Amino acid sequence: MTACVVFTANINGVDLDVVQTEGKRWLTARDLAAVLGYKCESGVRIAYSRHRKVERLQGHSIKAKIAGYVGSDARIFDEVAVSYFCENSKRPGAFHILRWLDAGGMQMNATTAAESAPVAANVLAFKSPSTTPPASQDERQKAYCRELMKTLLRYSTALEAEDLTHIIEAEVVNLIGRRHCPGLNDARYEVYRRYWLQGGDV
DSSP: EEEEEEEEEEEEEEEEEEEEETTTTEHHHHHHHHHTTOSTHHHHHHHHHTTTTTTTTSEEEEEEEEETTOOSOOOEEEEHHHEEEEEEEEHHHHHHHHHHHHHHGGHHHHHHHHGGGTTOOOOOOOOOSSEEEEEEEEHHHHHHHHHHHHHHTTTTTTHHHHHHHHHHHHHHHHHHHSSOOOHHHHHHHHHHHHHHHOOOOO
């Protein structure tokens, strides 16, 4: 069985190939691992092996030779399987993949995908008209992110807010691991103390 690359999308700063075979679109374990933040694709393979008996996943993952790829057949997943993994993952990249899927990501044609690539990882384009944008580009980006989060939380259910909290907590851990940021860990603990520890302020 041979699959061919239909187009390449950029999700959360990672290029991922959308391939097609048997009349369906698929993503490779290699690319999923990269977007989800695993060190190698074995992380996705292990996750699949844990859940492969789930009825929802039956028939939604196969092995195929991908044209242009070297090596053995690749493990690939269709949209049902990708959605399942991301819905059950607390990794930051899962949030971006789900939003991309919601925007029709895997079903785009090559032209549409190329046109939407710059915003593929940010399909939630809320904007607050009441806030004056800062002059600095860095401050503008932070202000937009802050308003975006407040808007998202305003429309989230309690369960969705809990999922979002896990994503942010995981991103804080990843950031601390990526670069030296001495104040972040203390600030994170202080926020946690205020809301969840006995004697907190909230």
